[in-house]
Amino acid sequence: MPLTKAEIINLLQNETEQNQLFKKADEIRHQYVGDEVHLRGLIEFSNICRNNCLYCGIRCGNNKVCRYRMSEEELIETARRAVALGFKTIVMQSGEDMYYTKDRLCRIIKAIKKFDVAVTLSIGERSYEEYKAFREAGADRYLMRIETTDKELYHKLDPNMSWQHRYECLLTIKELGYELGSGIMVGLPEQSIESIADDLLFLRDLGVNMAGIGPFIPHPETPLAKEKGGSLNLALRTMAVMRLLMPDINIPATTAMESLHPEGRIMALKAGANVVMPNVTEGEYRKLYELYPNKICVNDTPAHCRSCIGMKIQMIGRQIGTGYGGYKKAS
Numbered sequence: 001m002p003l004t005k006a007e008i009i010n011l012l013q014n015e016t017e018q019n020q021l022f023k024k025a026d027e028i029r030h031q032y033v034g035d036e037v038h039l040r041g042l043i044e045f046s047n048i049c050r051n052n053c054l055y056c057g058i059r060c061g062n063n064k065v066c067r068y069r070m071s072e073e074e075l076i077e078t079a080r081r082a083v084a085l086g087f088k089t090i091v092m093q094s095g096e097d098m099y100y101t102k103d104r105l106c107r108i109i110k111a112i113k114k115f116d117v118a119v120t121l122s123i124g125e126r127s128y129e130e131y132k133a134f135r136e137a138g139a140d141r142y143l144m145r146i147e148t149t150d151k152e153l154y155h156k157l158d159p160n161m162s163w164q165h166r167y168e169c170l171l172t173i174k175e176l177g178y179e180l181g182s183g184i185m186v187g188l189p190e191q192s193i194e195s196i197a198d199d200l201l202f203l204r205d206l207g208v209n210m211a212g213i214g215p216f217i218p219h220p221e222t223p224l225a226k227e228k229g230g231s232l233n234l235a236l237r238t239m240a241v242m243r244l245l246m247p248d249i250n251i252p253a254t255t256a257m258e259s260l261h262p263e264g265r266i267m268a269l270k271a272g273a274n275v276v277m278p279n280v281t282e283g284e285y286r287k288l289y290e291l292y293p294n295k296i297c298v299n300d301t302p303a304h305c306r307s308c309i310g311m312k313i314q315m316i317g318r319q320i321g322t323g324y325g326g327y328k329k330a331s
Helices: 005-013 018-033 072-084 102-113 128-137 151-157 163-175 193-206 232-245 255-260 264-269 302-315
Strands: 036-039 041-046 089-094 118-122 141-143 179-186 210-215
Touching (some): 005 193, 151 163, 193 232, 264 302
Parallel strands (some): 179 210
């Protein structure tokens, strides 16, 4: 739907008519991507990160974190168990942990692809050669949030990182033929509504295949510990506007939304979302990958999470997708 920046700002600000916005986004979701909810099995395989982003609980400057990284065998076995639960996409997510070299990751990707699943990587900034090698090894999708298009804010929150370099990584990923996922955080300190509107237009112009919208939740062991945090309703309105702007893309109901409200993911599914990414990481690792506090389901098993979200999806009259759930351009 063609919307001007002024119209987007109005939709983002308008709390009194947000239910109409959610209803419209849900209708467009139904029209363009149908009633299937695609499940992605999320494996958080390392909480070691070379970056020091001010908002993130696993930033390298947080010395209170109990660090871990899975071995190749652990990661592949976790994926095998997730596939046995019915997942058709495995999402490999970590901090920017350079222990996982190009060759090591290619071996893991090739092993997981043998399970007949789509593989999504969410491992941050890498070189062109690495992105190319991962694609050739079988990786289908890549997720990397831009977080904000306000470059001054980005550089304040992500010290020693370059917004321009991150943008160029996104272009490289797209050029190499991955399904490209990106996204933003809503409610960051000093972030304006105008800036969020710019973010949405950026994602549209970039031509992403998936867009994740998550609320900022302050972590107690970060420099932003005392900040207010983002509003669930603003995050939901932002997500709904994303659906209006890009009717046929995949939009996840992000886990962070459920950390703010017990029905956060269901609220998102009713406001334009069509993807859920249950955590299939096992044991203590589930607790240790703490990007933000009060993360849901840290004491659950992957099987319980899969069953629980499945029942919730069916209760709102939607079906769990049986295919790989890739992006399909609307005709």
